[in-house]
Amino acid sequence: MEEQVDRVETQLRQALPIDWEVPGALSEAVQYSLMAGGKRLRPLLVLAAAEAVAADDADTSRGAMPIACAIEMIHTYSLIHDDLPAMDNDDFRRGKPTNHRVYGEAMAILAGDALLTHAFFSITQAAKHGGLPADRALAIVEDLSYYAGARGMVGGQAADILGEQGITDIGQLEYIHTHKTSDLIVFSLKAGGRVGGATSNQLEALERFGLLLGLAFQIQDDILDLTGDEQKIGKPLRSDEKLQKVTYPYLLGLDACKAKVVQLTDDAKAALLAGELANPDRLLQFADYLMRRDY
């Protein structure tokens, strides 16, 4: 997995505006957040899903990498904008000052806009230089604009902000997490599947796997915010409590949450296996790894 992360980071660096003719501060602000580390979970899911469908096809791998970079750009832009003073007002992210703390609010907004826009550029490069057929690339563009947009991640963030005072039940919380977290995970899996030429049955299995995995991931995040190691996680813990945020542990209790993560992970793996993929092993390992993570 570390080897894969290295490959992703190398490609991300090359996909960056480092030698573009763009204002220096904008370029720096973009790089600062995009190269700030992190688990690179979503890109790894793109690559693993492509491999699950098409096994060791070199063409598939070449076509999948620009998509892997695209989803990391989307994820990074969302963190930059979410951290802004008008949104969650966070000062630290992955152990470093947040983008606007370093480059100012205006440049942070623009760095986010630049990354969001460039993600779509990156998808087109999978067709231009990675051998991905135009119709598959276009289906991935459509998916990304859906899952990252108002009906997806942006809608989840809006609901989160609008509901900050008033969330009382698990349904509202699930709406927020489905869109804030699961949607990009679902996108990653489906996009990898599309690169590999997945059937509609396989795409459905990947989608169901992603929905359940995303929810397990978010609950695990809530648990780690209560019980994790601040050094490993790289930001102040118990932030949900301080902000009086309604979370899964708050609504269900810690023990029930831990059991739910295990259950969701099992359900996710079963859903994946229903897709009869050529090589699902790495995705299954992923599900277990995410369940056991401590950061």
Next chain:
Amino acid sequence: MEEQVDRVETQLRQALPIDWEVPGALSEAVQYSLMAGGKRLRPLLVLAAAEAVAADDADTSRGAMPIACAIEMIHTYSLIHDDLPAMDNDDFRRGKPTNHRVYGEAMAILAGDALLTHAFFSITQAAKHGGLPADRALAIVEDLSYYAGARGMVGGQAADILGEQGITDIGQLEYIHTHKTSDLIVFSLKAGGRVGGATSNQLEALERFGLLLGLAFQIQDDILDLTGDEQKIGKPLRSDEKLQKVTYPYLLGLDACKAKVVQLTDDAKAALLAGELANPDRLLQFADYLMRRDY
């Protein structure tokens, strides 16, 4: 032209998240700015360029409309983000309070993000429902991500913000305006051309036309900020002076600017004619209309 504007507005309304399952305030914030009127210049240029290349082809018109909507979404998002307190801090736009004054900063940031993302969705719909071939739609996605991104509009806005205190020469000013204004105009023209199946020679002519037209447009804007009618323009005038912004009139004087708008418009028309388009008349009329506008 009014008829075309009506067609664009009808389509924009249908492209909107009005019946999406998205949080109400996000949906309202998006609609508020997207349906706030304006000249709809960029969509009209998409339609006119498609017509210039392919004349009265019904398929072309059907394929061009989602692209026309996409560029208006991009333009609208850029206005919402530019008006934010951390950026230009504007209270009024087109005679109405700016988005963040009505919906708050967080929702304005998200409304902009949603529109930017949905623009790419709209392009995919030109292929899905408008008969546009996938490879052309994908070329349009690539163009949009280029001209609207860090190497285009976002880069221009960054340079504008970074340079607010230090612009001293026409070269820096031209860099900003090329990217803040011309790039989306160039995109609109090339995208319309691509929908109509333009040759590379025709695309080049449309690009050159757009660059010169965009520059003329921006200088005319600067002139109107000094000499226009506040009622017609819908925002407080002499804002550039108040902000001590360096503008073309500031650097060249008002009379030289007026002459430059005429010269650029003539050059633009000549560049367009070099493309030997089937039906360039509407684009030529556009150039004259923009030169003579008083709002």
